[in-house]
Amino acid sequence: MSRVGVAIAVGAGTAVVLFLYGRKRHFYKRHFYEIGTPGVPWGASERAAWLKHVGAAKRSYMKEVVDKLEPLKQTFDVVKYGELSQNPSRYPLFCVKTKNWDERKPCMLLTGGVHGYETSGVQGALLFLQENAQHYSKYFNIARR
Template sequence: MTQSQAYPIGTPGQKWGDAERLEWRATTSIKREYQQEVVPKIKALKSEFVVEQYGALSYDEQRYPLFSIKSKNWQANKPTVLITGGVHGYETSGVHGALKFMATEAQHYQQHFNIVAAPCVSPWGYETINRWNPNAIDPNRSFYADSPAEESANLMALVANLPLEVLVHIDLHETTDTDETEFRPALAARDGIEYEADSIPDGFYTVGDSALPQLEFQAAVIESVAKVTHIAPADANGQIIGSNVVQRGVILYPMKKLGLCGGVTNCQYGTTTEVYPDSPTVSDEECNDAQVAAIKGALDYVVRHHYA
């Protein structure tokens, strides 16, 4: 399959310019409301946590303020946990899973950790159900100096201003059927390359950092999530989305090299979760619960081993 067959914008073999990016943006529309579905859940946590605005997107600063949720009693003798969701705004359980963890489980873990969550890094993407921002830039390939993505730059500034180094970072994502039907074909068209069809894994998996895999830690996340939803099997090539499966439900990426959110800190323990929301056997709430289970599995492991 070629990009010309797969995507209607652009000229095969040529990277998009400003005209194509504007043409793509014109195809987007608001499908759900950040201010109605997400912001009230964030503000509802004000009695238990410090809710702060750490930025706003220039596309519409009133519509798209960016919020963090932090432990009230920050203590220097406790390690810091960063939870990020909605870096890809269309990945719904990343947003609502982060919020559900903060509402239901975070208080328990504050005895061990300082916790900071950025539950919806890309609210424009959340509203338009998109992987990219309005400039056809992927925030999750833009975590580097002088980032072209406001979403990434704002989060990097938040992390840089934390009073302590981050020990644990859990970045909540989904792999959806639309990755294959829309977002990967669009990426190939944007970059002027041929689109090669792939398959979508049926189930949950994690992406660790190839520079610091922490495979026992990844296994603990998988074990916790397996109690909630099914784990993605390897394909016939022993891979998930083109990467070798190094153990059950785990692949590895070079986080910093690729500009991924998973590389935004120098954490000792990091994982990127990938929930599969399009399975006919799961519900939206099960997807949220899988994200909560992933965070719990990660933090329980660190409690057992970091404090041992």
């Protein structure tokens, strides 16, 4: 019997795909970001090039994240636990967790926003909370940071 699997990781300007087919492994790695050298930390010139490349902020953290938390307060506890040190009033940080936390249930942790300019993790976690988390909260304590 052949086994097929795919693992995909995207971040920091690199896409990595690992295909598993039977006992063979196929590895594909593609660097698609024009700034910097893969594996070398950015310095001041790379940061300046990135800021020039992306320009002014194109989205609003308040609209894209904070406002989407408001409806979740009906079903979950939404707790502010901190803020970013740069411009704290603009970037508050929240934890969304199951109401009536039950120590007997296993825990599920959703995270997003590890890299601030990558929005897909945050939006995926918010979408899960909006559409599926209430169902899974029957079986798990859920926390999202």
